[in-house]
Amino acid sequence: MKLPVVKLPAPNPPLVLSGADDFIYPEDDFDIELHLLIEAIYRKYSHDFRNYSPASLRRRVRQAMLALDCATVSRLQERVLHEPDCFPRLLQTLTIPVSEMFRDPVYFMAFRRNVVPLLRTWPSIKLWVAGCSTGEEVYSLAIVLKEEGLLDRAILYATDINPASLQRAEAGIYALDSIKLFTANYRAAGGREDFASYYTAAYDAARLDPALRRGITFADHSLATDSVFSETHYISCRNVLIYFNRQLQDRALGLFRDSLVHRGFLGLGAKETVQFTALAPAFDSFDATARIFRRT
């Protein structure tokens, strides 16, 4: 075999600033300005993104720059500080809600089959969905509890840092397009009822049965800055910790440890674990596949 001639990289062309191409922005400048933006948000709005994972934060700030038509992060910072309606829009991008009902059916199957029988042993139970976004997960848990006859003795807390997401969560109205996926997930998660009995469809939206909401308290709570507000028996915090750096992951897991009763449960995302964190000794694995852990 003949080895081809290998060309060396040509000298880099000069950097050009352009809103259309998100990669041409000089990275070092970007990071300096990103740091200033995050500090500005913290000081003005008390939202603390200082310990979020930088790589993901960079991607989201780039998206916000495109959405808000800012050529530089400094321009975005100026708008965030001086235009009252700009920060909520930025917050929407920084806390992109990605959720679906019964997402990862294996998780809800494990909750129903393996966790519910143990939750039953407590006279009343409190559940906490930390980082509830637009509410899909807390309603999914409420449906399982209802079907298992536990909803009446359960209190569910659903918390998030984004007020717009909390409002949508409280409304419990979802695009009709998404119902097909929710229904398939519900069945795959061991749902036995007709999923259509949990919502009423009107126009292109589906409104969840308000009875599901009765036991749910929606509240503003930050894993970065707030403290424990209640003793709980089950905490679900899925695909939230991946957006935190190790320090903030440890803080959040510390809150969960302090909130959970002895032998209380913690459910994480499909690729998240307490292993390799400082809080590993505080939890046992309960269901390795479903990523459910138990307070030691």
Added chain:
Amino acid sequence: MTSPRPPVPAAAIAAAADVRRAPAGPRRALPGVPRTLLIGGSAGSIEALGVLLPLLPADLALACAIVIHLPADQPSLLTEVFAPRLRFDVAEARDKEALRPGCLRFAPPGYHLLIERDGCLAFDLDAPVHFSRPSIDALFASGATALGADAIGVLLSGANEDGAAGLEAIARAGGLALVQDPAQSRIATMPAAGLARLARAGLEPAAVLGAAALGHYLAALGAITATDSTPPEPARTGVQR
């Protein structure tokens, strides 16, 4: 998939040695963060990996992070397929895990895989890019930021344009942009898009090679990186590049 024996390793080493003589890029990774291979591919790329990866030496001095487009709703078998055939540490990536020389990590299905400046891997569930999560663009762009001249991007066979913008970001950051020769790729769309994007930006790929030649090239690069304990040479003016 049988891997051919390296035919002319000396030539490959010479080719990679040229790389070393090239001026260092604008920025390198932080101390302690290894020079890292970022490999992306889609349709036809597993075949290319089957040729390329076994050519890398057991004592590989590079770290390696790989995004292959796979269905999100089933577990990836990439680790099971490649671990028994490779002599280095092969596993599915873990969130916040540190990259080390000789480790090879696959992105989990359904999550973007990103590189942090401190050389750790991070996951992200944001929207798919080019209908893909994990996205090659997301890996490459974060790698370009985190690793600068220590990023080595490799774009393999595939049927969409994911990875092209990321490859440009790597080249722009002073890293090496390597592309599987479209003529030798099962599906030419992805590598061709990468080359077209570089050309539009006035950048050149470091190499356009078939899978086996890419393997030799990277093996040689790894060998040089291993012995390269001295800081990168300053740019020599007047050197023909």
